[in-house]
Amino acid sequence: xxxxxxxxxxxxxxxxxxxxxxxxxxxxxxxxxxxxxxxxxxxxxxxxxxxxxxxxxxxxxxxxxxxxxxxxxxxxxxxxxxxxxxxxxxxxxxxxxxxxxxxxxxxxxxxxxxxxxxxxxxxxxxxxxxxxxxxxxxxxxxxxxxxxxxxxxxxxxxxxxxxxxxxxxxxxxxxxxxxxxxxxxxxxxxxxxxxxxxxxxxxxxxxxxxxxxxxxxxxxxxxxxxxxxxxxxxxxxxxxxxxxxxxxxxxxxxxxxxxxxxxxxxxxxxxxxxxxxxxxxxxxxxxxxxxxxxxxxxxxxxxxxxxxxxxxxxxxxxxxxxxxxxxxxxxxxxxxxxxxxxxxxxxxxxxxxxxxxxxxxxxxxxxxxxxxxxxxxxxxxxxxxxxxxx
Amino acid sequence: xxxxxxxxxxxxxxxxxxxxxxxxxxxxxxxxxxxxxxxxxxxxxxxxxxxxxxxxxxxxxxxxxxxxxxxxxxxxxxxxxxxxxxxxxxxxxxxxxxxxxxxxxxxxxxxxxxxxxxxxxxxxxxxxxxxxxxxxxxxxxxxxxxxxxxxxxxxxxxxxxxxxxxxxxxxxxxxxxxxxxxxxxxxxxxxxxxxxxxxxxxxxxxxxxxxxxxxxxxxxxxxxxxxxxxxxxxxxxxxxxxxxxxxxxxxxxxxxxxxxxxxxxxxxxxxxxxxxxxxxxxxxxxxxxxxxxxxxxxxxxxxxxxxx
Numbered sequence: 001x002x003x004x005x006x007x008x009x010x011x012x013x014x015x016x017x018x019x020x021x022x023x024x025x026x027x028x029x030x031x032x033x034x035x036x037x038x039x040x041x042x043x044x045x046x047x048x049x050x051x052x053x054x055x056x057x058x059x060x061x062x063x064x065x066x067x068x069x070x071x072x073x074x075x076x077x078x079x080x081x082x083x084x085x086x087x088x089x090x091x092x093x094x095x096x097x098x099x100x101x102x103x104x105x106x107x108x109x110x111x112x113x114x115x116x117x118x119x120x121x122x123x124x125x126x127x128x129x130x131x132x133x134x135x136x137x138x139x140x141x142x143x144x145x146x147x148x149x150x151x152x153x154x155x156x157x158x159x160x161x162x163x164x165x166x167x168x169x170x171x172x173x174x175x176x177x178x179x180x181x182x183x184x185x186x187x188x189x190x191x192x193x194x195x196x197x198x199x200x201x202x203x204x205x206x207x208x209x210x211x212x213x214x215x216x217x218x219x220x221x222x223x224x225x226x227x228x229x230x231x232x233x234x235x236x237x238x239x240x241x242x243x244x245x246x247x248x249x250x251x252x253x254x255x256x257x258x259x260x261x262x263x264x265x266x267x268x269x270x271x272x273x274x275x276x277x278x279x280x281x282x283x284x285x286x287x288x289x290x291x292x293x294x295x296x297x298x299x300x301x302x303x304x305x306x307x308x309x310x311x312x313x314x315x316x317x318x319x320x321x322x323x324x325x326x327x328x329x330x331x332x333x334x335x336x337x338x339x340x341x342x343x344x345x346x347x348x349x350x351x352x353x354x355x356x357x358x359x360x361x362x363x364x365x366x367x368x369x370x371x372x373x374x375x376x377x378x379x380x381x382x383x384x385x386x387x388x389x390x
Numbered sequence: 391x392x393x394x395x396x397x398x399x400x401x402x403x404x405x406x407x408x409x410x411x412x413x414x415x416x417x418x419x420x421x422x423x424x425x426x427x428x429x430x431x432x433x434x435x436x437x438x439x440x441x442x443x444x445x446x447x448x449x450x451x452x453x454x455x456x457x458x459x460x461x462x463x464x465x466x467x468x469x470x471x472x473x474x475x476x477x478x479x480x481x482x483x484x485x486x487x488x489x490x491x492x493x494x495x496x497x498x499x500x501x502x503x504x505x506x507x508x509x510x511x512x513x514x515x516x517x518x519x520x521x522x523x524x525x526x527x528x529x530x531x532x533x534x535x536x537x538x539x540x541x542x543x544x545x546x547x548x549x550x551x552x553x554x555x556x557x558x559x560x561x562x563x564x565x566x567x568x569x570x571x572x573x574x575x576x577x578x579x580x581x582x583x584x585x586x587x588x589x590x591x592x593x594x595x596x597x598x599x600x601x602x603x604x605x606x607x608x609x610x611x612x613x614x615x616x617x618x619x620x621x622x623x624x625x626x627x628x629x630x631x632x633x634x635x636x637x638x639x640x641x642x643x644x645x646x647x648x649x650x651x652x653x654x655x656x657x658x659x660x661x662x663x664x665x666x667x668x669x670x671x672x673x674x675x676x677x678x679x680x681x682x683x684x685x686x687x688x689x690x691x692x693x694x695x696x697x698x
Contacts, residue, residue, distance in 0.1 A: 229478035232442050233495045234467040389444050 038305045045312070053319045053334075061148050062329030065113040068095040068106045075123035081134065084159050085116070090149035107139050107186060109362040110348055113146060113328060114138055126178045133180035141355050143191035145326035153181055187355040195270070198263040199354045200323045203346040205259060206286050207317055208310075210252055214293030215306040217244045218385070223302055228389065237385040241378065245290045252286030253279075263354075272357025278350065281367060285346040288370050291377035292342070298384040317343045345369040393420040395545050395576035396441060398452025398459065403436050403445060410436045412599040413450070418578055418592075423571045425590030426580040429690055433599040434580040435475060438547045441578070442472045455544055468496070471538030475549040477530050479537055481523025485514055488522050489537055496541035504540060512536045528559030535563065539570060546570065548579040552586065564589050584683045595686055597693040603685070611685050616640075617656040618680040619663050621649040623673035638662035641688055645681075652684050 033039060067085075071078055085091045091114060097103050103115045117135040119125075125132035136153060138146045157177055188195045221227040230240070256279065263269040271278070293310060300306035318324060320334055321343040330338065338344045345366035352358040360367070396418035403411045411433040418424045428434050439445040441454050443463030451458070457465045479488045489508050493501035509518045512532055522533060531551055538546060548567075552560045564586065567577055571591075579590070587593055588607050595603040595610065603610045621629065626649045630642045633651055638658030643650045653659030667675050 224481065225474065225476040225478045226480055227478075228444065228474045228476075229472065231444055232467060232470070232472040232474075233492070234464060234497075235495050388446055389439060390446055 036304075038300075038308050042308050042311075046315075049312075049315060053316065057320060057330045057334035058325045059329035059331075060144055060325060062145055062326045063089045063149075064092040065090055065145070065149055065328055066094045066111065067091040067114040067116060068097055068103055068112040069093050069116045069118070070097050070100060070103050071118045072120035073118050073122040077123040077126060078118050081118070081156070082116070084156050085153075087159075088149070088152040088156070090152050091116075103137070105362075107137055108352075108356055108358055110139065110141075110352065110356075112139070114149065122179070129178070131177070131179055133182045135182050135184060137184045137186055140185035140188045140191055141351050142196045142322070142326055143188060143193060144196075145328060146185070147191070150183060150185075153183065157181065194267045195355060196351065197323075198259075198267050198269050199350045200347050202256065202259045202263070202282065202350055203285065203321075203343050204318065204323055205255055206252055206282065206346075207289050207343050208314055209255060210248060210286050210289035211293035211296070211310045211313065212307070213248045213251065214245060214290045215296045215300070215310045216303050217294060218297035219300050219303045219306045231387065231389065237382055237387060241294055241381055241385070245287065245294060248290050249283060249286055252290075253283065256282045256286070269354055271354050273353035273359065277360060278353045281346070281349050281353075281370070284367070284370050284374070285342060285349075288342045288374035288377065291374045291381065295377045295381040295384065298381050298386075317341050320344070322347050339369075342370055342373045345373075394418065395420045395422075396424075396452070396454050396578065398441070398450065398454075400450035401437065401440055401447045401452065402449045403433075403440060403447050410599050411440070411447075411596075414596070414599070414601050415450075416452075416594060416601070418576060420576050421571055421574045422591040423567060423577045423579065423589070425587045425593040426578060426596065427582070427587055427593060427686060428580075428596035430582075432597045434596060435549055437596070438472070438549050438578065438580065441466075442470050442547055443467055444472070468541075469543055470545045470547060471541065471543035473534050473538045473546070473548045473551055475553065477522075477534060479522045479530075479534060482521060484519045484521055485509065485525075485533060486518040488533070489540055492537045492540050498541060508536045508540045528555045531555050531559070531563060532566075535566065539575075544575060546575055546577045546579075548577065550580050550582065552581065552583065560586070584681065584686070587682055595689055597690050600693065602689045602693055607682055611680055611682060614680065614685040614688060615654055615656075616652050616680040616685055616688060617654075617659050618650055618652040618678045618684060619659070620676050620678035621651060621673050622647055622676075629670065629673065633662075633666055636662045636666065641684065641691070643684065643687065650678070650681070650684055652680055652688065654688070 069082065071082075082093065086093060093116075095106060095112060097106070100117065103117060106112045107115050115137040117137070119132055119134060122132055122134065138150060140146050157179065185191065218227070221230060260271070260275075260278070264271065292313065293306075296309040296313070297306050300309055316337060320330065320338040321327070321341050322338065323343065327335065327338060327344065348366050349363050349370075352363055356362075394417055396416055399415045401411055401414040401416075402409065414433070414437060416437075426434050426437070436445060440447045441459060443459065443466050446460070451460060453459065454466050455469050457469075459466065480491070483491065486505055486509060489505035490501045493504040498504045509515055514529075514533070514536075522530070525533060535548070535551065538548075546567075552563055555563065560583070567579065568589075571577055579586075581587060590607070592606055593604065593610055594601055603613060605613065623629075626644060626647075630644060630649055633639050633649075634642050638653050638655060638660075639651055639662050640654055640659075641650075641652045643652075651659075651663065653662070663675060667673075
């Protein structure tokens with residue numbers, strides 16, 4: 001039997017030719033593709049995800065931007081001005097405040113994009129021809145987010161006053177401009193795009209690299225067969241997890257230093273707030289991403305799947321966090337998803353500290369979100385970690 | 391009374407509805423080398439994994455070094471060295487780094503010193519900085535064993551430790567194992583090699599998840615009730631085919647220039663041989679003793695009839 005099957009000699013076999021050999025490869029690849037469900041899913045889901053995100057969620061002309069208003073004059077003219085601003089569809093007056101400090105705080109903490117202050121006796125000064133000015137404060141951290149809204153302010157005076165100043169004061173309406181709008185572009189007055197992008201890049205780089213490092217951590221041990229003897233040793237899942245995450249926190253620290261240094265030296269990005277606070281929170285952010293990656297690695301069956309999972313996670317992080325496109329330009333559902341991503345919160349923190357110089361008090365929510373995210377991911381990883389080979 | 395290192399009863403494990411180990415009971419005395427034999431896929435690895443806490447049995451219970459295999463896996467892990475079938479040290483770490491890692495995980499007081507001693511014992515002093523992945527098969531096995539015994543376990547579970555290793559390395563490996571057993575370490579070792587089986591103090595033969603025979607090599611052969619004739623001469627292949635179909639002959643196996651002809655029923659075998667001898671005068675027929683391999687192949691064939 002044995003002998004019979006070995007009797008072929010090379011000369012008896014015909015050369016099957018290029019196409020047959022190639023076809024053999026094609027058939028094998030298709031069979032393997034069908035077996036690998038995750039790759040199959042990637043093929044279908046990624047285009048759909050991209051289509052939905054780019055098509056529906058992204059809008060570089062954000063409207064309905066949250067605006068705070070402080071009115072010290074409650075006359076019909078004031079109301080007309082505010083109504084005109086509202087009619088541009090760019091300003092959404094969400095908060096009424098009573099003192100300028102509160103106005104500053106709202107802009108600084110990022111709760112509003114714009115703040116409008118109508119000075120006392122605004123209407124009287126207009127009618128007297130004193131040309132008072134009303135103040136519009138813009139959070140210009142992201143120049144794209146405020147750009148179009150600011151340009152919409154230009155034609156505003158005309159539309160607002162045409163109606164109100166008709167009649168006896170017709171003459172005033174016809175003069176050059178009865179009042180001025182003073183625009184204060186805060187935090188990035190020159191509208192330098194790099195100031196917004198470069199600090200954000202810190203978040204993006206940390207997300208991508210940290211997640212990738214740990215995503216491979218567990219699957220690599222399984223694929224190489226080292227997991228079997230690791231599990232037979234007296235070491236606990238939580239010890240394995242922390243032991244695998246900790247070295248990469250240091251890597252994140254090095255990356256952080258490089259990006260922040262380059263931001264400062266090459267792009268002149270200011271660091272208005274505390275560098276140390278930034279470092280501590282960036283470390284927290286790195287740890288949160290490491291935990292996510294580690295969770296993926298306990299869910300994935302092999303290294304390829306782990307990489308695919310990080311890609312799935314990375315895509316919405318880039319598109320929906322406000323890194324590439326203004327967060328407030330996205331529809332409600334996309335903002336909800338965005339709020340669930342750690343990068344969204346870190347971007348607020350890193351831009352807040354570098355450009356606005358905000359302290360811990362103004363970003364508690366974002367810090368809390370990062371902590372919760374990290375603990376959740378770690379908890380899931382520990383639950384998912386297989387202590388046995390069952 | 392002998393001290394018992396492994397004492398398990400009725401272990402059963404199935405994966406996706408396929409029973410891999412069925413109602414397996416095992417008693418391994420302390421300080422013995424216990425051979426675990428059986429064909430591929432017979433449940434040897436699954437059993438070893440259940441013993442060291444890597445798998446949870448579906449049913450059955452027992453102790454390993456006096457610790458309950460179901461609830462005291464942590465204590466078992468601290469005292470058991472498990473050598474996996476596939477090389478499972480870190481290929482991208484050096485010999486020394488691998489050993490130090492193991493020493494640290496087991497909480498040994500002086501990991502560097504422990505690694506140095508292990509390296510010296512393995513005779514790898516000059517190569518301690520070589521990556522483990524670059525070692526030849528035989529050295530990989532020795533290193534894996536070295537890593538296993540580094541934390542001074544009381545029980546070694548070795549899963550086909552010598553598969554693919556050359557005869558000299560295998561012999562050295564077994565000398566080492568006998569040395570360890572002499573120190574009081576219990577060794578449960580699975581293997582396919584019959585010469586290794588004969589080096590064990592006691593054997594268990596498992597096929598299709600069931601324990602088929604247990605005892606010393608001699609006992610296992612005796613229990614089988616097998617009788618064997620040895621035939622030598624020309625064209626054994628054709629003779630073997632002819633003998634195979636005769637009643638009373640259960641098994642014909644070529645061994646080099648000889649043919650082992652065996653049967654469970656001695657009288658029936660002798661009758662069949664007599665008839666065959668009369669028909670064919672060209673061969674030399676002598677009465678021989680069945681080998682362990684004959685016994686195991688017979689056991690496997692019987693098991694196949696029962697379960698497959």
